Amino acid sequence: MRLSSDQMIFWHHGFFKLNGTLVFTWALMLVLEMNQHAKPVGAIGNAVAVLASAGTLGGFRVTADPFIKLELIESGASYVDQGVVVDHNLVTARGPADLPHFIDAITFLLEPAPSLR
Numbered sequence: 001m002r003l004s005s006d007q008m009i010f011w012h013h014g015f016f017k018l019n020g021t022l023v024f025t026w027a028l029m030l031v032l033e034m035n036q037h038a039k040p041v042g043a044i045g046n047a048v049a050v051l052a053s054a055g056t057l058g059g060f061r062v063t064a065d066p067f068i069k070l071e072l073i074e075s076g077a078s079y080v081d082q083g084v085v086v087d088h089n090l091v092t093a094r095g096p097a098d099l100p101h102f103i104d105a106i107t108f109l110l111e112p113a114p115s116l117r
Contacts, residue, residue: 028054035089040109042091044102048072051090061085062092 031054034041043051048064049071051057058076063085072079083098084091086105093102 031056038089040089040091040106042093042102042106044093044099045095048092051092052077060090061087062090063094064092065095 028050031041031051035054035056041051041056043064045065046068048062049068051062052068052072052075055075057072060077061080062072062077063080063082064072066081069079082094084093084101084105086109089109091102091105091109093099
């Protein structure tokens with residue numbers, strides 16, 4: 001896969017309830033690739049479990065649906081009970097109610113850095 005400078009990935013709450021194993025395997029490979037290149041990765045609610053399954057959460061601060069809190073901690077993440085958490089290239093949110101703040105955080109990550117002239 002070839003990634004351009006403006007790519008990001010976003011997983012929404014409930015996405016993997018509707019899709020099968022082939023999509024899940026593809027998603028894990030995509031998460032690993034995006035993380036390796038420090039591309040923005042966003043996940044809301046239970047979709048944060050995809051990042052845990054990919055093994056990319058070790059040492060990151062995250063939030064998600066409290067139902068998967070233990071799974072995230074067991075994957076090496078530090079779970080924070082707040083609406084949105086940004087840690088490096090990773091933006092996570094508890095659920096759909098936190099979408100406005102999630103969008104603000106993702107937008108900030110995608111903005112080009114100011115010139116240092």
